[in-house]
Amino acid sequence: MADIARTAPPETRRKARPLWLRILRNPGGAIGAALVLALVLSALSAPWLAPFDPTKMAAGRPLTAPGAAHLLGTDELGRDVLSRILFGARLTLQIGAIAVGISLVLGLVTGLSAAHFGGWPERILMRATDVLFSFTETLIALAFVAVLGPSLTNAMVAVGVAAVPFYARTAYATALGEVAKPYYEGAIAAGAGHMRLILRHLLPNVLPTMIVVATLGLSNAILAAAALGFLGLGAQPPQPEWGYMLSAGRDFMNRAPWLMLYPGLAIALTVFAFNILGDALREALDPRSEGR
Amino acid sequence: MPLLDVTGLTIAFGALPVVEGLDLSIAKGETLALVGESGSGKSVSALSLMGLLPRGARRTGGRILLGGTDITDCGDAGMRSLRGPRMGMIFQEPMTSLTPVLTIGRQMTEALAVHKGMSGAAARARAVEMLDAAGIPQPAARMAQYPHEFSGGMRQRVMIAMTLALEPELLIADEPTTALDVTVQAQILELMRRLARETGTSLLLITHDMGVVAEMADRVAVMRRGHLVETGTARDIFSAPAQGYTRDLLAAVPRMDGPLRRDPPPAADRPALAFRGIGRSFGARGFLSRSAGHRALDGIDLAVAPGETLALVGESGSGKSTLGRIGARLDLSHEGSVQVAGEDITALRGAALRKARSRVQMVFQDPFASLDPRFAAGDTLAEPLAIHRGLSGRALRAEAGRLMERVGLSASMLDRLPHEFSGGQRQRIAIARALAPEPQVVIADEPTSALDVSVQASILDLLLGLQRDTGLAFLFITHDLAVVRRIAHRVAVLRGGRLMELGPAAEVMDRPRHPYTQALIAAAPVPDPRAARQAPVPPGPAALAGPLREVGSGHWVAG
Numbered sequence: 001m002a003d004i005a006r007t008a009p010p011e012t013r014r015k016a017r018p019l020w021l022r023i024l025r026n027p028g029g030a031i032g033a034a035l036v037l038a039l040v041l042s043a044l045s046a047p048w049l050a051p052f053d054p055t056k057m058a059a060g061r062p063l064t065a066p067g068a069a070h071l072l073g074t075d076e077l078g079r080d081v082l083s084r085i086l087f088g089a090r091l092t093l094q095i096g097a098i099a100v101g102i103s104l105v106l107g108l109v110t111g112l113s114a115a116h117f118g119g120w121p122e123r124i125l126m127r128a129t130d131v132l133f134s135f136t137e138t139l140i141a142l143a144f145v146a147v148l149g150p151s152l153t154n155a156m157v158a159v160g161v162a163a164v165p166f167y168a169r170t171a172y173a174t175a176l177g178e179v180a181k182p183y184y185e186g187a188i189a190a191g192a193g194h195m196r197l198i199l200r201h202l203l204p205n206v207l208p209t210m211i212v213v214a215t216l217g218l219s220n221a222i223l224a225a226a227a228l229g230f231l232g233l234g235a236q237p238p239q240p241e242w243g244y245m246l247s248a249g250r251d252f253m254n255r256a257p258w259l260m261l262y263p264g265l266a267i268a269l270t271v272f273a274f275n276i277l278g279d280a281l282r283e284a285l286d287p288r289s290e291g292r
Numbered sequence: 293m294p295l296l297d298v299t300g301l302t303i304a305f306g307a308l309p310v311v312e313g314l315d316l317s318i319a320k321g322e323t324l325a326l327v328g329e330s331g332s333g334k335s336v337s338a339l340s341l342m343g344l345l346p347r348g349a350r351r352t353g354g355r356i357l358l359g360g361t362d363i364t365d366c367g368d369a370g371m372r373s374l375r376g377p378r379m380g381m382i383f384q385e386p387m388t389s390l391t392p393v394l395t396i397g398r399q400m401t402e403a404l405a406v407h408k409g410m411s412g413a414a415a416r417a418r419a420v421e422m423l424d425a426a427g428i429p430q431p432a433a434r435m436a437q438y439p440h441e442f443s444g445g446m447r448q449r450v451m452i453a454m455t456l457a458l459e460p461e462l463l464i465a466d467e468p469t470t471a472l473d474v475t476v477q478a479q480i481l482e483l484m485r486r487l488a489r490e491t492g493t494s495l496l497l498i499t500h501d502m503g504v505v506a507e508m509a510d511r512v513a514v515m516r517r518g519h520l521v522e523t524g525t526a527r528d529i530f531s532a533p534a535q536g537y538t539r540d541l542l543a544a545v546p547r548m549d550g551p552l553r554r555d556p557p558p559a560a561d562r563p564a565l566a567f568r569g570i571g572r573s574f575g576a577r578g579f580l581s582r583s584a585g586h587r588a589l590d591g592i593d594l595a596v597a598p599g600e601t602l603a604l605v606g607e608s609g610s611g612k613s614t615l616g617r618i619g620a621r622l623d624l625s626h627e628g629s630v631q632v633a634g635e636d637i638t639a640l641r642g643a644a645l646r647k648a649r650s651r652v653q654m655v656f657q658d659p660f661a662s663l664d665p666r667f668a669a670g671d672t673l674a675e676p677l678a679i680h681r682g683l684s685g686r687a688l689r690a691e692a693g694r695l696m697e698r699v700g701l702s703a704s705m706l707d708r709l710p711h712e713f714s715g716g717q718r719q720r721i722a723i724a725r726a727l728a729p730e731p732q733v734v735i736a737d738e739p740t741s742a743l744d745v746s747v748q749a750s751i752l753d754l755l756l757g758l759q760r761d762t763g764l765a766f767l768f769i770t771h772d773l774a775v776v777r778r779i780a781h782r783v784a785v786l787r788g789g790r791l792m793e794l795g796p797a798a799e800v801m802d803r804p805r806h807p808y809t810q811a812l813i814a815a816a817p818v819p820d821p822r823a824a825r826q827a828p829v830p831p832g833p834a835a836l837a838g839p840l841r842e843v844g845s846g847h848w849v850a851g
Contacts, residue, residue: 182656183664185622186725189654190676191646204666287666287709 022284029280035273043089050083055238059083063256073258075249081258084240085266091235092222092242092270095156099221100214102160107167108203108210114168115175116198126172129165137162137220138227145233152241155234159224163217167210174209175202208282215278219271242267293360295320295494296341296462301354303333303340311337311518314354316496318462323488323495325509325526327502329541329744330715332515334498338464341496342381343371359461376407380455384467386447390439396423397435400454407458418457425490426453427483444608445476449483456487463488466498473607474771478815481507500744502545503774503817506530514538526821544749545819546774552798555760557600557781562634564765565619565652565733566595571627572614572789588614589789592628596733599759601766603780603797605773605812611789612769616735619767620654621645633732650680653726657738659718663710669696669721670706676728695724700754716747723754727762735767740775752779773816777801782846785809791840795847805849 023029042049051071052059058078059070066073072081114125132140137159144158178184179202187201226243228234235241242263249259294317301314311333318324328334339345341356356364363374375381383389391399397419404415416435423431426449439447448468455463465484469477485508488495497508505512506526513523514537522535533539570592588611596602606612617623619630621637629638637648656662663672673692677683683691693703699720710718719739726734736755740748756779758764768779776783776797783800785793785808793806804810840848 182658182662183667185617186654186656186662186672186722187664187675188622189620189649189652190725191649191679191729192675193646196675201664201667205664288711 019284023277023280026280026283028276029284032273032275032277032280035269036277039089039093039270039273042086043093046083046086046090050080050086052080052083054079054083054087054240056080057238063252063259065256066258072262073256075245075256075259076252079238081245081262084245085242085262088240088242088245088263089266089270091152091239092225092267095152095159095225095235095241095243096218096222096270096274098156099160099163099225100218102157103163103167103217103221104210104214106161106164108171108206110164110168111171111173112175112198112202112206114172115179116194116202125168129168129172133165133169137166137224141224141228142231142233145228150233150236152235152239155225155228158228159221162224163220167213167217170213171206171210174206178202178205204285208285211278211282211285215274218274219267222267222270294318295322295359296496297357298337298341299355301337301340301356302352303336303345303349304352305349309352309518310349311340314515314518314520316513316520316523318494318496320461320494321488321492323497323508323510325497325499325505325512326515327499327505327512327541328515329500329746331517333518334515335466337515338381338466338496338498342375342379342464343368344381376403376458376460378460379462379464380458380460382448382451382455382463382465382468384470386444386451386471389451390447392439395436395438396442396450400435400450400457403454404457419453422453422457423450425487426450426456427479428453445472445480448472448476448480452480452483452487456491456493459491460493462494462496464496464498467500468497469504470499470501474773474815474817475607475811477504478817481817484508501817502542502745502819503548506819506821506823507817509821514541530819530821540746542819544745546745546749546752546772546778548774548777548813548816548818550774550777552777552801553601553779553781557597558763560597560599563595563631564598564600564633565735565767566631567592567615567619567628568631569593569628570615570618570625570630572611572618572623572625587789589618589625592786592789592791594784594791594794596765596767598732598765599763600781601759601768601779603776603783604767604769604786605771605776605783606786607771607812609788610786612786613737615786616654616737616767616769619733619735620652621649622654646679650676650729651731652733652735653729653731655719655722655726655734655736655739657741659715659722659742660710662722663718663725665710668707668709669701669713672721672725673706673728676725680729691728695728696721698727698758699724700750714747716743716751719743719747719751720754723751723758727758731764733765733767735769737769738771739768741770741772748775755779773801773813785812790850791848792850793848794840795844795849799844799847805843805847 023033056079059080060074060078062074062076062078064070064074070080070082072085074080110125110129114122140162141158144161145154148154148157184201187197222243225234226247229241229244230247235244245263246260246267249263252259296318298314298316301311302309303311314337316324326334336349340351345351355362358378397416400419401412401415404410404418410418420431420435423434428434428446428449442450469480472480481504484495499505509526511524512526512529514521516537521537529538530542533542570589572589574586574588592615594602604612604615614623618625625638629636632648632651635648640648670692673695674688677688677691692706696703696705701717701720713721740751743751752775755766759766770776780797782795783797784791785806787808793800793804793809800809801813804813838851841851843849
């Protein structure tokens with residue numbers, strides 16, 4: 001029965017497909033990638049696509065309903081909503097990417113170090129995270145902006161930092177499960193050092209979960225930045241930013257529902273696109289899905 | 293007319309058939325053992341009888357008769373009315389098969405109220421009666437307790453009591469004792485035998501353990517890769533198996549009456565690995581807490597000579613795994629020291645510790661978790677080769693290939709990921725990783741427990757061969773005494789963190805002196821239905837745990 005060890009076919013593994021190809025083979029991944037690409041392209045080419053200057057007041061009559069002149073209508077100051085959404089994509093995507101990037105990096109550093117080192121570093125890092133967790137994210141973001149001063153850049157940093165406890169907790173919990181597995185101890189026994197253990201063993205096994213968390217966190221970040229904008233601490237008027245447009249449109253909800261509808265749809269579409277792309281990415285990163 | 297009559301049962305996962313044309317029948321009061329290795333389709337067949345197939349699996353053919361009525365397509369509601377009163381099921385994992393948030397009493401009376409329409413007081417009385425029959429002391433008081441207040445063996449007793457309280461005609465037990473210690477297993481098997489006999493319940497026992505089959509079964513059905521290989525009475529299957537596969541399966545089972553290892557270890561003047569007065573506590577917190585914690589290990593002195601295999605035997609909670617981890621410096625001892633080839637590694641840190649670790653390597657139990665799922669076999673082997681032996685490029689690749697061949701795999705498999713290997717092959721890669729830094733000692737923590745018997749035998753052969761060729765010392769941690777006979781030169785028996793008995797394998801296995809060792813050996817099931825069934829000896833209280841005294845040449849017993 002010793003031949004059981006040799007039952008697997010002897011041919012070597014076929015060459016691994018590149019990551020992007022594996023994403024695109026997944027229908028969700030293809031749609032998500034197409035949508036994200038379209039978003040980025042329209043943000044980049046907004047100056048050519050937009051029919052009006054997004055900050056120009058009285059481009060049309062205030063609160064014009066969507067029609068031939070203004071495809072998505074105008075707002076209370078007569079600015080073209082379509083133009084503002086196209087230009088807004090630049091700001092909103094930036095906010096989302098930078099804020100999520102900050103949360104992801106800081107959260108991973110905190111969570112993985114805590115799980116790997118254990119003992120005192122773990123206690124200090126995770127208790128600090130717990131303290132931050134006990135405040136609502138908006139409050140932390142507000143405190144940050146209060147110290148740094150109101151500006152769009154500071155709002156991005158504030159939103160990113162405020163979400164770190166959530167990312168750190170998730171990374172920590174996932175990493176704890178990996179640290180307890182024998183392969184991790186096997187790597188320790190094989191003589192791997194701290195950096196190698198964290199970067200080569202822990203990070204790749206935690207990343208799939210964190211990608212899903214990040215795609216969900218993107219919507220949170222956009223909305224949190226909008227909340228700051230609403231309070232006058234984020235995007236400064238007349239900069240077009242989706243979250244700000246959404247909250248500003250609230251005052252005219254009954255008379256001009258398109259003011260909320262289109263920015264809201266834009267946010268929803270963005271979040272949806274990143275979610276399905278993130279899902280496909282997670283699956284493509286799973287070694288078991290390879291070759292399918 | 294048989295109680296259960298299954299004809300042509302076919303089950304598929306998607307388009308992949310996992311069971312094809314299975315025919316089974318069980319008479320009233322009979323025990324049928326369904327045996328096979330992992331992936332043989334035995335568990336899925338049982339789940340299909342209960343209408344509990346996992347998502348993605350479908351029954352695509354066959355007919356199931358229970359007591360003469362066709363229950364093949366009786367739907368969800370129909371199955372629900374059968375589960376409990378007519379068919380009961382016991383699962384492998386007693387830790388997770390009871391609801392943790394409800395008391396035992398509540399869980400038992402609920403089933404009685406629903407299926408038997410019993411009133412509160414009647415259901416309660418019946419539940420207490422069944423717990424008592426299942427050997428649970430003070431059943432009335434324990435009704436108010438939650439599952440976490442019971443040990444694994446006690447929980448399995450509760451499960452059995454709960455299932456049999458409904459007086460099912462058929463009890464399906466899927467590996468009911470696999471997660472339990474041998475002494476507990478013996479008691480649970482005895483309990484199932486007795487209750488089945490008293491109530492006239494038929495038993496479908498699913499197991500991979502031929503020892504359990506021999507003790508329990510009237511008839512045996514052997515499955516392989518979704519097909520029935522052969523079926524017959526237990527005596528016939530064990531004494532005159534008709535099929536080659538059955539013969540191989542039986543031959544691969546390590547036996548308690550099998551031959552002991554004969555070749556003596558080479559003479560050596562200093563041990564490869566030595567534990568001196570090791571003590572370890574868990575749960576003790578210095579700060580704001582006065583609890584002393586649980587003593588997992590207490591004053592352990594052990595040494596393994598080069599080229600020797602020392603088997604460390606004990607049940608769950610005995611501290612055997614903790615001792616192994618301390619030996620590889622994956623855990624820290626609170627007292628005592630660990631020496632590798634004469635060097636004290638207890639207090640080493642940083643680079644010195646990493647260097648020392650190359651001399652002690654570990655092989656773990658679970659072949660599925662012991663390799664990084666994102667590392668190809670070659671990457672896993674490259675890690676220690678690059679770190680400890682400074683290899684790179686073509687030399688590293690060649691050495692990794694050589695290691696693969698050393699453990700019976702081929703160099704062409706280096707680029708495969710762990711999920712592309714079988715369990716036994718993964719365990720071979722884990723062994724190759726342990727060999728990579730050219731260690732002096734390998735600590736193997738239940739390396740064969742998660743493997744099928746046929747694979748188990750080949751892994752044991754591999755380890756024996758490696759030891760002969762390289763003079764490696766093995767600390768072999770296991771609960772399986774039959775495995776001990778095959779590979780150990782010496783045996784150490786651990787219980788409650790203390791050594792009970794230590795000596796040459798021949799002495800300890802054939803002339804055990806400590807009552808606990810005797811109970812362990814008596815509890816191990818013998819894969820022979822003609823062997824006399826002994827009533828299980830309870831291991832008794834943790835008495836006789838004093839210091840070791842020598843009773844023979846190198847044979848020490850706690851007194």
